[in-house]
Every structure is written in structure tokens, then in C-alpha cells.
Amino acid sequence: MVKCFVPQDMTAKAMGADQAAGFIQNAANQSGAQVELVRNGSRGLFWLEPLVEVETEAGRIGFGPVTFDKLDTTLIDALLSADQSHPLCEGLVEEIPYLKNQQRFSFVRAGLDDPLSLAFYQSTGGYVGLRNALAMSGQAIVDQVKESGLRGRGGAAFPTGIKWQTVHDVAADEGETKYIVCNADEGDSGTFADRLAMEADPYQLIEGMTIAAMAVGAEQGYIYLRSEYPEAHRILNAAISIAEQANLLGDNILDSGRRFNLEVRLGAKAYICGEETALLESLEGKRGMVRAKPPLPAIKGLFGQPTIVNNVLTLAAVPFILREGAAAYAEVGFGRSRGTLAFQLAGNIKRGGLVELGFGPSLKSLLDDFGGGTYTGRPMRAVQVGGPLGAYLPESQWDTPLDYESFAAKQAVLGHGGVVVFDDHVDMSEQARFSMEFCVAESCGKCTPCRIGSTRGVEVIDRIRANENRAANLELLEELCETMVDGSLCAMGGMTPFPVMSAVRHFPEDFAAEGSK
Ligand SMILES: Cc1cc2nc3c(=O)[nH]c(=O)nc-3n(C[C@H](O)[C@H](O)[C@H](O)COP(=O)(O)O)c2cc1C
Numbered sequence: 249m250v251k252c253f254v255p256q257d258m259t260a261k262a263m264g265a266d267q268a269a270g271f272i273q274n275a276a277n278q279s280g281a282q283v284e285l286v287r288n289g290s291r292g293l294f295w296l297e298p299l300v301e302v303e304t305e306a307g308r309i310g311f312g313p314v315t316f317d318k319l320d321t322t323l324i325d326a327l328l329s330a331d332q333s334h335p336l337c338e339g340l341v342e343e344i345p346y347l348k349n350q351q352r353f354s355f356v357r358a359g360l361d362d363p364l365s366l367a368f369y370q371s372t373g374g375y376v377g378l379r380n381a382l383a384m385s386g387q388a389i390v391d392q393v394k395e396s397g398l399r400g401r402g403g404a405a406f407p408t409g410i411k412w413q414t415v416h417d418v419a420a421d422e423g424e425t426k427y428i429v430c431n432a433d434e435g436d437s438g439t440f441a442d443r444l445a446m447e448a449d450p451y452q453l454i455e456g457m458t459i460a461a462m463a464v465g466a467e468q469g470y471i472y473l474r475s476e477y478p479e480a481h482r483i484l485n486a487a488i489s490i491a492e493q494a495n496l497l498g499d500n501i502l503d504s505g506r507r508f509n510l511e512v513r514l515g516a517k518a519y520i521c522g523e524e525t526a527l528l529e530s531l532e533g534k535r536g537m538v539r540a541k542p543p544l545p546a547i548k549g550l551f552g553q554p555t556i557v558n559n560v561l562t563l564a565a566v567p568f569i570l571r572e573g574a575a576a577y578a579e580v581g582f583g584r585s586r587g588t589l590a591f592q593l594a595g596n597i598k599r600g601g602l603v604e605l606g607f608g609p610s611l612k613s614l615l616d617d618f619g620g621g622t623y624t625g626r627p628m629r630a631v632q633v634g635g636p637l638g639a640y641l642p643e644s645q646w647d648t649p650l651d652y653e654s655f656a657a658k659q660a661v662l663g664h665g666g667v668v669v670f671d672d673h674v675d676m677s678e679q680a681r682f683s684m685e686f687c688v689a690e691s692c693g694k695c696t697p698c699r700i701g702s703t704r705g706v707e708v709i710d711r712i713r714a715n716e717n718r719a720a721n722l723e724l725l726e727e728l729c730e731t732m733v734d735g736s737l738c739a740m741g742g743m744t745p746f747p748v749m750s751a752v753r754h755f756p757e758d759f760a761a762e763g764s765k
């Protein structure tokens with residue numbers, strides 16, 4: 249019997265994983281070969297997808313990318329006999345440097361097995377964290393999260409333990425419950441780590457949310473899922489139902505007498521619905537408008553009750569902390585950025601995919617060691633880190649260490665770890681315009697600097713690009729950006745100036761000619 253793994257991840261499927269699985273199964277049926285086909289998650293090496301693996305005594309041998317055009321009997325024969333002389337053979341998967349040189353805490357199980365196999369999850373340390381948590385007081389769990397130094401992975405990097413402490417300390421109204429809300433809206437450009445975590449290892453998120461519930465005394469949780477993620481939707485719903493049947497969710501978790509129920513809700517297809525208060529409005533069935541803070545969602549959140557809102561990866565980091573201890577997590581990292589971050593390499597890059605590393609290495613080493621240059625083979629010119637509201641970094645800043653404070657010192661952000669690469673064909677004035685226009689399209693409309701400012705911003709950039717009163721318009725753009733930073737209610741309007749002004753500052757040659765009228 250040959251055990252063969254073909255990922256069911258959305259990227260792998262988009263690249264032809266279903267056809268590869270069908271082709272292998274047909275070939276096996278015709279030749280009478282005994283094949284056990286496992287639809288695993290992805291390892292996040294997207295440049296190799298579909299990455300088909302074959303189990304051997306020496307370990308799992310990988311072939312990739314097994315795209316539709318390469319599927320022939322020679323490849324299938326090589327696959328089923330783990331013939332390493334085939335040109336698509338990558339050798340032992342665990343030895344591929346892209347994977348081997350990562351430090352995986354949250355993605356350690358990704359791609360190893362069927363993501364819905366609860367037996368596999370539990371055989372690899374799954375639910376040890378929850379069992380530990382059930383034997384602790386809520387305060388002791390919160391203390392562990394505080395000591396780990398975990399900061400929110402959704403963008404703002406707020407200390408998770410402090411948020412949990414607030415929810416722990418406030419009581420819900422009589423007859424009401426506290427809530428755990430997972431922000432799985434993942435709207436940033438070039439990001440896919442949340443999706444991969446949900447598709448490849450759903451129980452880790454479910455366990456993390458259940459531990460959060462035990463910490464603060466919540467009884468209901470929601471995963472607010474980006475509606476463009478149908479595979480994650482299917483997998484999460486199936487995993488929740490399996491966890492319920494196994495008494496890992498529901499009214500009497502692991503016979504502890506504790507209750508926690510969990511549901512998936514599809515998002516409203518708007519970037520602003522990733523902002524936590526707009527998300528809560530949307531979850532309540534209203535239009536996704538930002539709420540003024542205070543009150544914090546931790547005090548008055550979903551349906552007016554104390555609510556933890558955390559990103560997928562923040563919650564997915566929690567089982568490790570409760571299993572291995574806060575110190576094991578805090579040991580890794582740099583400065584006040586503890587643990588690991590899942591970087592997502594995207595855009596014009598040769599080896600796009602997920603790279604989980606402890607904070608601290610430079611952006612350049614991430615790009616060189618993992619990315620391998622641009623996809624087009626042309627020189628790299630600009631790198632946008634941290635999503636559509638993140639700054640564009642020129643080459644002179646690529647030595648910046650990947651940690652929250654070092655990026656802030658450069659007026660940049662790490663955000664959710666998205667890294668989008670551009671080659672020397674990029675026109676940075678066009679990128680600046682795109683950033684402003686993004687804000688026009690995605691603004692919730694509640695405050696003037698963002699709603700009106702972004703529209704005026706596009707007009708000013710257009711005048712600069714047309715060489716109309718260049719100096720005066722550049723000054724006006726700077727002033728407008730300052731107003732947006734100072735006067736916007738949320739980070740949508742408050743951060744749009746980051747990409748815009750970074751493009752102007754670092755790539756002035758793209759903003760029309762000097763000495764114009
Ligand atoms: C415009 C905007 C969009 C956002 N989109 C997301 C998102 O898609 N996912 C996410 O986790 N956080 C997003 N955030 C951050 C959330 O508001 C919030 O800080 C986060 O969910 C808190 O979780 P964390 O502490 O675990 O990071 C966004 C913020 C803004 C201002």
C-alpha cells in the first residue's frame with residue numbers, strides 16, 4: 249500500500265490539486281496499485297503547489313508542482329514508486345530548506361494529515377492545552393497568556409493577556425454571557441495565513457477559542473469568516489461538529505461542567521468589517537460601521553456584553569502556550585515582540601508562501617533566504633509590508649529587523665505579516681493613488697477625514713502625476729495626510745497615509761518631474 253498526500257487547501261486546489269488526486273486514483277485503479285489517498289492541508293509552500301507527497305520508510309518524499317499540464321503516466325509511476333530521479337521530485341519534504349529553516353509553533357501540523365482527523369490532532373499534543381486550562385482558574389490562564397508576551401496578530405499588536413484580563417474582570421449582564429469572537433475576515437492584500445491555519449489545522453483554533461472561553465467565563469463564540477473562503481467554511485463547520493460529538497465543545501466540555509458553543513458566521517465582503525467594532529456591528533446583523541471607542545469591546549462588545557475579539561493566529565497560538573508553558577513561547581522572539589509571526593510572501597516573488605519565524609531576522613533575509621527574488625527575475629524595487637495600510641519599503645530599509653518596534657521606528661508596520669513584492673517596473677505614484685483609492689472604496693463613511701479626505705487625496709495625487717503645481721500639491725498632500733492621521737476615527741483613515749507618504753518619500757522620482765510649473 250502506498251500512502252499518498254494531495255492537499256485540499258484552496259491554493260493547491262486552484263493550482264490543480266483535485267485533478268492530481270483524480271489522476272492518481274484513476275491510474276491506481278487501472279494498474280491495480282494499492283494507494284491510500286489522503287487529502288491533507290497545505291504546508292504553505294505555495295510555490296510548489298500542488299505538492300504531492302509519498303510516504304516512504306525514510307520519510308515523506310515530495311513532488312511539486314504537480315500541475316495539470318505535467319500529469320502523465322511517467323509522473324504517476326515516479327510518484328507511486330517515490331522515484332527521486334524525476335525532475336519534479338523535491339526529495340524529503342522536511343529537508344526542503346524553505347520548510348526546514350522555519351520555526352513553526354502555530355503551523356507545525358499544517359500539511360501533515362487530514363485536517364479533520366481529531367485522532368491525529370490529539371496524537372500531536374492537541375487538547376493538552378485545554379485539559380491543562382480546565383484544571384486552572386481563569387486568572388491563572390490569563391496570567392499564562394500575559395507571561396507569554398503574546399500580542400495580537402491581526403495588526404495592532406495589542407497585548408493579548410491585557411485584553412483577556414479586562415474581559416475576565418468585567419461581569420456580563422444578568423442572564424447574558426460573555427463572547428469570544430474570532431476575527432477571520434483576513435482582508436489584507438497578499439495574506440493567507442489565517443486561511444491556511446483554518447484549512448490545515450482547524451482544531452487548533454477551536455481549542456484556542458475554548459481556552460479563551462474558560463479564561464474569561466464566556467459561553468458562546470463566533471468565527472467571523474471571510475466569505476470568499478469556502479473551503480475554510482466547510483472545514484470549520486465539519487471540525488466544530490466533530491468536536492461537539494467528542495465533547496470538546498458544547499454543554500459539558502470534557503465532563504468539566506463547563507459550557508462553550510461555537511458557530512461560524514460569514515463576513516459581509518467589506519474590508520472595514522475586519523475592524524473589530526465594525527465586525528461586531530456586522531455580526532449583530534447591521535451595516536459594518538465603526539463604533540467609537542470607548543467603550544472597548546472588552547467591556548461592551550457583541551450585543552453589549554464583554555467580548556474578546558482576537559485574530560485567528562492570536563487564538564491559534566494559545567494551545568501551544570497552555571501546553572508548553574508561557575516561557576517556551578516567550579523564549580523566542582526579539583525585544584517586545586515575543587514568539588513567532590507567520591510571514592506571507594506574495595506579489596512578484598519567486599517562492600511565495602507562508603514562512604513562520606521567531607521575530608528578529610531582517611526583511612532582507614526573509615526575502616533572500618525564502619523568497620528567492622522576483623517571479624519576473626527583474627530587480628526588486630519596493631516591498632509593502634503589513635497589508636494595504638502598510639508602508640512601501642525601499643531597498644535602504646530592507647535591513648530592518650522584523651519586529652513591531654523596529655518597523656514602527658521606520659514609520660512602517662508589520663501588521664498581519666503580509667509581504668508584497670514589486671519589481672522595477674512598478675510606478676510608485678500609481679501605487680500611492682491605488683492606496684488612496686482603496687480608502688475611498690473601503691471607508692465606512694463615518695468620519696470626514698477618511699470619507700472626504702481620501703477622495704480629495706486621489707485628486708491631489710492625480711494633479712501631482714499630471715505635473716500640475718507639483719510642489720504646492722505635494723505640500724497639500726502631506727497636510728491632507730496629517731489631517732487623516734490625526735482626525736480619523738479608526739486605522740482605515742488613520743493609516744492610509746502610511747503607504748501614500750512612504751511612496752512619496754522613498755520614490756520621489758515617480759511623482760512627475762522636479763521644477764514643473
Ligand atoms: C480597516 C481595518 C481592517 C482590519 N482587518 C482585520 C482583519 O481582517 N483581521 C484581523 O484579525 N484584524 C483586522 N483588523 C484589526 C482588528 O480591528 C483588531 O485589532 C483585531 O481583530 C484584534 O485582534 P488581535 O488583538 O488578536 O490582533 C483590522 C483593523 C482595521 C482598522
Ligand code: SF4
Nearest residue numbers: 692694695698738741
Ligand atoms: S476612518 Fe474611515 S473607516 Fe474608520 S471610522 Fe472613519 S470613515 Fe470609517
